[in-house]
Amino acid sequence: MRVIARLNVGGPAIHVSLLTEKLGPPRYQSTLVCGNIAPGEGDMTYFAKQRGVQPVVIPELGRSLHPLRDTVTVWKLYRLLHRLRPDVVHTHTAKAGFVGRVAARLAGVPVIVHTFHGHIFHGYFGPVQTRLFLWLERFAARLSDRIITLSEGLRKELADTYRITDKNRIVVLPLGLDLDAFTQMPRRSGAFRQAWGIPTDAPLIGIVGRLVPVKNHLLFLHAAAQVQTELPQARFAIVGDGEMRPQIETQVDALGLRHAIIFTGWQRDLAPVYSDLDVLVISSANEGTPVSVIEALASGCPVAATTVGGLPDLLEAGKLGRLVPPDNVDALAQAILQLLRYPPDGSQARALMRDRYGIDRLADDLDRLYRDLLARKGRL
Secondary structure, rough: OEEEEOOOOHHHHHHHHHHHHHOOOOOOOOEEEEOOOOOOOOOOOOOHEEEEEOOOOOOOOOOOHHHHHHHHHHHHHHHHHHHOOOOOEEOHHHHHHHHHHHHHOOOOOOOOEEEEOOOOOOOOOHHHHHHHHHHHHHHHHHHOOOEOOHHHHHHHHHHHHHHOOHHHHHOOOOOOOOHHHOOOOOOOOOHHHHHHOOOOOOEEEEEEOOOOHHHHHHHHHHHHHHHHHHHHEEEEEEEEOOOOOOHHHHHHHHHHOOOOEEEEEEEOOOOHHHHHHHEEEHHHHHHHOOOHHHHHHHOOOOOOEEOOOOOOOOOOOHOOOOOOOOOHHHHHHHHHHHHHHHOOOHHHHHHHHHHHEHHHHHHHHHHHHHHHHHHHHOOO
């Protein structure tokens, strides 16, 4: 059984949907459990259903903590676990990770595993809430047979900085994605530019993701203003939606960028987007291993990103993309300009993304991990 808080737009929803499909018959019987999408969030339930995955929905299993709802969630998960009797429960994201592991332990599930796709210990909440979440994660880690992270940098953070659990109990397994649509899409196909009226010769810089505070779109906009000063013909695409859109729109007008900014909302087919971008920007204050970077590099699109979370590992300390300090407008603007003036050969990055982040590789890695843990418990 795989448990996630909700199938909102983002890497974790893609990750769990693909794994539930790949770890299916004849080797496995897999069930995906999730909660409801919050108002204003993009819904990726369609992505799971396209792959033959019909999620089991527990409405109380949402994003935010709520003692009464969470107690109901644990009880409903416990009953489901008692009925299905899975050999493995694998949880994803913070809220689902806590209630899912508690319910699994109460139900006597042999193997309990949790994946950190990132963490919420910086850039999300105030100090009091952050301390609460640290305590909850340390408690839940004791209920887990293994913790999985997507990068070595995140592993070090969890063990050394936040002391969630011992480093030897954390396994690094990079993301697994279906990248064929991106590796096979030619550069500059023109479809995205044509759909949004963007001139074919205009430098096009984009940011892809939820419009939420931790993604720091305001940093992206200030860097865009500097790039515009040097390249007046440049255009900027904001792909995604979310709670910060009104503030972002206000900042666009304050910076005089309305003529240069395109808001596209959520896009289901992202391969044409990356194909036509000259640079993808990640301006986040905190990140795990962003799927947008993997998809962009698999498409041959250069990347400029802040040095946070798993990004240094993903970009090989700057070999596969430009890394800049967080909240440094000048550095981000210069990184964008350098990539526009001296675009790198993306062929090596395309091949590396395909080899490192393919879904079949991850499914095989998890198969070995599950079977090893089950064998140690005498269940195989």
